[in-house]
Amino acid sequence: MPPKVILFGPMGAGKSTVGALLSEKLNCDFADTDKLIEADQGKSINEIFVEDGESHFRLVEESVVIDALLESDGVLSLGGGAILSEATQSALRESNGLRVFLDISLAAVAPRVGFNTERPLLLVNPRQKWQELMVARRPIYEALSDLKIDVSDLKIEEIVDQIIQAVKIDS
Numbered sequence: 001m002p003p004k005v006i007l008f009g010p011m012g013a014g015k016s017t018v019g020a021l022l023s024e025k026l027n028c029d030f031a032d033t034d035k036l037i038e039a040d041q042g043k044s045i046n047e048i049f050v051e052d053g054e055s056h057f058r059l060v061e062e063s064v065v066i067d068a069l070l071e072s073d074g075v076l077s078l079g080g081g082a083i084l085s086e087a088t089q090s091a092l093r094e095s096n097g098l099r100v101f102l103d104i105s106l107a108a109v110a111p112r113v114g115f116n117t118e119r120p121l122l123l124v125n126p127r128q129k130w131q132e133l134m135v136a137r138r139p140i141y142e143a144l145s146d147l148k149i150d151v152s153d154l155k156i157e158e159i160v161d162q163i164i165q166a167v168k169i170d171s
Helices: 015-026 034-043 045-052 054-071 086-094 106-113 124-143 157-170
Strands: 005-008 030-032 074-077 099-103 147-150
Touching: 005 015, 015 030, 015 124, 015 157, 030 034, 034 045, 034 086, 045 054, 045 157, 086 106, 086 124, 099 124, 099 157, 106 124, 147 157
Parallel strands: 005 074, 005 099, 030 074, 099 147
Antiparallel strands: none
């Protein structure tokens, strides 16, 4: 059975945290594709970027995300750039799950991400790079989403409640 809810959006939007609580409240499984990639490759996302490069990471990510979309039956959280792949976009469009774009402002994401070196795409001028990534990715996030939630000023519980209401309406 396909995922009930698929979460995507930029790094720092809270996809993993929201996904874990949402799956608990919906009494279903939760999978985070970044964790699945790390398990598949036997190293952290950061190590994959540094040792193997972004292009290798994106190939692995595409495969892992598509498999998860086909096999997951609960809540699925995607990495921020997972939506860049045409194949992933197609798989998302074909998915029966509620596709939720967790949007967030730069001002709200800064304290969450801290713009530290654990985020390989933010190593040089992190605020500007995050903003550039969002400008490039926002149209894709919006085109793929059934529901967009600006999480900038919301508590995790409020985000989860909005998604649960949408799942009930969608069912």
